[in-house]
Amino acid sequence: MKMYLLVAAAAILVLSWWLPRLTKSTAATTPAPHQSHVSSQRSTSPSANQSKAPAISQPAPSPSSDKQDPAQTTRVLLEKIHDASVTYDPNQLPVIAEFLLHENPEVRKAAIDGMIVLGDSAAAPLLRQAALSAPTPQEAVALEEAAAYMELPSASLLKKR
Numbered sequence: 001m002k003m004y005l006l007v008a009a010a011a012i013l014v015l016s017w018w019l020p021r022l023t024k025s026t027a028a029t030t031p032a033p034h035q036s037h038v039s040s041q042r043s044t045s046p047s048a049n050q051s052k053a054p055a056i057s058q059p060a061p062s063p064s065s066d067k068q069d070p071a072q073t074t075r076v077l078l079e080k081i082h083d084a085s086v087t088y089d090p091n092q093l094p095v096i097a098e099f100l101l102h103e104n105p106e107v108r109k110a111a112i113d114g115m116i117v118l119g120d121s122a123a124a125p126l127l128r129q130a131a132l133s134a135p136t137p138q139e140a141v142a143l144e145e146a147a148a149y150m151e152l153p154s155a156s157l158l159k160k161r
Contacts, residue, residue: 080095081114082114093123099114109142127146
């Protein structure tokens with residue numbers, strides 16, 4: 001059991017190290033207009049409307065604009081997920097949950113990783129609900145595994161021997 005917790009903690013550390021670098025490397029290859037960056041920061045601020053868990057039955061629409069290319073849109077969404085996850089604020093869970101069934105597989109994967117980084121056990125039901133509508137069986141399994149991981153007890157709750 002201790003080894004499993006050690007591996008899980010290492011996975012979280014790797015994700016928290018890797019996700020910001022992924023966002024930075026994507027940002028370095030695709031220059032972003034200043035206005036797009038500002039809008040992603042505004043959308044991650046907690047509000048009264050975000051306190052409810054979003055419905056997972058419909059995929060989140062991707063922000064489309066004639067001026068943005070798909071790579072830039074993906075970068076903005078990945079940045080939004082990253083910014084919400086590193087706040088470690090449970091109120092940011094709905095911000096990430098809306099991307100669990102996004103049309104882009106890279107965004108869906110980032111949403112799962114973002115929920116794990118956020119570390120709120122309330123993500124487990126959302127992950128299980130999204131698994132029912134996952135586009136591939138592999139993604140359904142990944143969502144179920146992430147939900148099971150989120151339900152693991154904290155190391156501080158385990159009895160020391």
